[in-house]
Amino acid sequence: MTARKRAPSGTTAAAAQPKSQETTTAASATTIxxxxxxxxxxxxxxxFLLLIIPYAYLILFHYRVDGDLKRxxxxxxALSLTGFFVTRTLIPVAxxxxxxxxxxxxxxxxxxxPQGSVKVPESLGIAVGIVFLVLTIVFQYFNFTSDSNMEWxxxxxxxxxxxxxxxxxxxxxxxxxxxxxxKLILPSFAALPLLMAYAGHTTIIIPKPLIPYIGLEVxxxxxxxxxxxxxxxxxxxxxxxIHAGLNGLEVGQxxxxxxxxxxxxxxxxxxxxxxxYKQAHAFSIYLVQPLLATSLxxxxxxxxxxxxxxxxxxxxxxxxxxxxxxxxxxxSFLSICKIFGFPRFIYQENTEDMHRSHFTVLIPSDPCxxxxxxxFIPQVLNFLLSLPQLSGYVxxxxxxxxxxxxQTGLLTGTNDGTVVNLFLRxxxxxxxxxLCILLLIxxxxxxxxxxxxxxxxxxxxx
Numbered sequence: 310m311t312a313r314k315r316a317p318s319g320t321t322a323a324a325a326q327p328k329s330q331e332t333t334t335a336a337s338a339t340t341i342x343x344x345x346x347x348x349x350x351x352x353x354x355x356x357f358l359l360l361i362i363p364y365a366y367l368i369l370f371h372y373r374v375d376g377d378l379k380r381x382x383x384x385x386x387a388l389s390l391t392g393f394f395v396t397r398t399l400i401p402v403a404x405x406x407x408x409x410x411x412x413x414x415x416x417x418x419x420x421x422x423p424q425g426s427v428k429v430p431e432s433l434g435i436a437v438g439i440v441f442l443v444l445t446i447v448f449q450y451f452n453f454t455s456d457s458n459m460e461w462x463x464x465x466x467x468x469x470x471x472x473x474x475x476x477x478x479x480x481x482x483x484x485x486x487x488x489x490x491x492k493l494i495l496p497s498f499a500a501l502p503l504l505m506a507y508a509g510h511t512t513i514i515i516p517k518p519l520i521p522y523i524g525l526e527v528x529x530x531x532x533x534x535x536x537x538x539x540x541x542x543x544x545x546x547x548x549x550x551i552h553a554g555l556n557g558l559e560v561g562q563x564x565x566x567x568x569x570x571x572x573x574x575x576x577x578x579x580x581x582x583x584x585x586y587k588q589a590h591a592f593s594i595y596l597v598q599p600l601l602a603t604s605l606x607x608x609x610x611x612x613x614x615x616x617x618x619x620x621x622x623x624x625x626x627x628x629x630x631x632x633x634x635x636x637x638x639x640x641s642f643l644s645i646c647k648i649f650g651f652p653r654f655i656y657q658e659n660t661e662d663m664h665r666s667h668f669t670v671l672i673p674s675d676p677c678x679x680x681x682x683x684x685f686i687p688q689v690l691n692f693l694l695s696l697p698q699l700s701g702y703v704x705x706x707x708x709x710x711x712x713x714x715x716q717t718g719l720l721t722g723t724n725d726g727t728v729v730n731l732f733l734r735x736x737x738x739x740x741x742x743x744l745c746i747l748l749l750i751x752x753x754x755x756x757x758x759x760x761x762x763x764x765x766x767x768x769x770x771x
Contacts, residue, residue, distance in 0.1 A: 345404050345430065345616040348397060348609035357605055360568035364575055372579025378591055384451045385595050389602035392444045396437055396606035404430040404617055412483065414618055417708060418555065418741050421715030424614060432483040433610070434623020437603045438476035441626070444599040445469055452595070460508055461592065467506030468596065468633040472626060475499035475546060479625030489699065492621070493547055499629055500542035503636060504535055511535070538636050541681075545635070546628035548688035551695055553624065554710045554729055555745045556615035560608040562752050563627040566684050567601040569756035570634060573680060593634045600630050613742040635681040683762065686755035687728055687748070694726035713741075720744060 368374060368382060407413065407430045419425035446469065453462050478495045481487075487495075511534035512527050520526055530537070553559045574590040574597070581587055607623065610616045682689065698705035709725035711733050720741055722733025732747060733739070739747075 345401055345610065346614075348606075348616075349612050350609060352612055353605055353609040356564070356608075360564065360601075364568065364571045367572065367575035367579060372575065374578060375584075375587070378578070378587060381452050382591060382594055382598075385448055385598050388444050388448055389598040392440050392599055393602040393606045396440045396603045397609060399436045399440065400433055400607065400610050400617060403433060403436045407432055416556070416615065417710055418713045418720065419614070419715075420713055422718070425715075429615060429618050431618035432480060432620035432622050433607065433617040434619045434621075434626055435476070435480050437607050437619075437623055438472075438479075438626045441599050441603050441630075442469060442473055442476075444603075445596065448595060448599075461588070463506050464508070464637050465592070465595075467502045468637055470502035471499050471542075471633055472629050474502065475629035476622060476626045479620070479622035482625070483620040483622050489705070492550065493543070493699070496543045496546035496625070496629060496632075497539065499546070499625075500539055500632075503542065503633060504539060507535065507538065507636070509637075541635060542629065542632040544692070545632035545681075545685070545688075546625050548685060548692055549628040549631075550621060550624040551699075552688050552691040552728060554708070554727070555741055555748070556613040557608060557611050557745050558729075558748060559619050559624050559627070560604050560611050561745065561749045562687070563604050563631075564601060564608060565749055565752045565756060566631060567597050567604065569684050569753075569759070570597050570631070570681075571601065573760075592637060596630060596634050600627065613745060631681070680759060680763070683759035684756050686758070687752050691728040694728065694731060696726070698726050711744075714738075 368379070374382070408428065412432050413428040413430050415427070416425055416429055449462075449465070453465070475496060478499055482492060482495065511531055512529045513534070515523055515525055515528055549559060549563065552562065571594060574593050577590045578587045604627065607617075607619060611619055695709075697703040698709065703726070706725065709723075709727050709730070711720040711722050711730055713720055717738075718740055719738040720733055721738050722730040724730070728748065728751075729744065732744060732751075736747070
């Protein structure tokens with residue numbers, strides 16, 4: 310969901326008429342569909358350096374990462390950097406095509422100003438999704454060989470199938486403008502390839518404080534584990550979509566969360582000596598680096614004032630990608646048993662058949678708490694605030710956006726249940742850019758809180 314209002318279907322045709330008989334067809338087309346504003350390269354460069362330096366330091370200098378593993382990560386990083394420039398070049402081209410087909414909107418948060426009457430091309434998330442999928446497919450040539458673990462390859466391609474499926478459904482949503490209740494169930498279908506290919510462990514580790522009451526240290530959830538995976542995919546995808554409405558917010562929150570996931574993976578790789586454990590987190594890195602690079606390219610056009618709208622195509626794509634990273638970013642169950650000193654009988658028998666678990670389970674196999682969901686703290690809060698309206702208990706307007714005052718250029722919060730409006734009610738009126746920056750700082754604080762919480766609870770909770 311973006312802060313845009315689509316023009317009526319006849320607007321494009323009417324606007325396409327020349328203003329006078331003296332105007333040539335080419336000149337008319339140029340007047341109607343001017344090129345989008347250039348990317349905000351300076352802002353993106355500063356943000357990139359701020360977010361990537363901690364991750365690069367951990368991978369390249371702080372930890373001793375195996376040579377082959379580091380080589381794969383660097384190859385993936387090089388492909389991701391290429392994807393950034395390809396996406397940056399592709400977006401203006403794609404903008405012209407979507408404008409021709411009438412896929413544009415008007416920025417509601419600028420209504421009553423000259424910028425509010427500018428046609429803004431939307432659904433530009435399709436460009437990001439295409440480049441991402443090409444990068445991740447090409448990467449298989451460098452990382453997966455005939456000697457590779459075929460289980461990893463099956464899961465990797467299942468992940469790409471789910472992401473591709475969700476990107477397609479997002480674009481369909483942008484074109485057909487489907488109702489909210491239909492939007493909520495779309496990720497259910499896109500998650501099917503992921504669930505069908507999942508061959509990991511369904512065992513969870515019980516937190517130490519609960520062991521005396523439950524009487525078990527390890528619990529097999531069976532089918533309930535896959536149900537949780539399905540719900541996680543649905544939540545992640547929709548949570549990005551409903552925490553939106555400001556220029557740069559959808560892409561910005563994705564960039565912050567993706568950076569936190571990269572740092573988390575680098576720390577886990579550096580702290581482990583188990584090869585399978587490292588490969589599990591490398592799997593996550595292989596998907597998140599291209600996501601971060603292509604998203605930064607889109608953010609250079611979507612940052613305030615936005616030249617393009619990302620559309621539901623991007624929010625669904627980004628949400629499903631992070632859900633896939635959480636679900637398939639497995640940990641080694643065997644190594645966890647050894648690390649945390651579980652009784653030897655838990656992992657001694659039939660160790661060759663042990664599958665992997667991962668770091669975002671309901672009660673995680675990670676040394677600490679539910680990593681991915683804590684990264685999503687603002688999204689969880691926004692979802693809880695939105696429940697009364699999304700469930701139909703409270704009337705839900707088409708656009709749950711703040712009120713814009715064209716005289717002052719400031720936004721005022723409404724009573725709609727969103728974090729955007731909550732912040733405006735708590736902190737007072739402010740500009741769209743200032744509000745977006747504040748929300749992204751809140752997102753970063755939530756991610757930092759996750760790392761601090763993991764450090765404090767390590768050894769006690771798990």
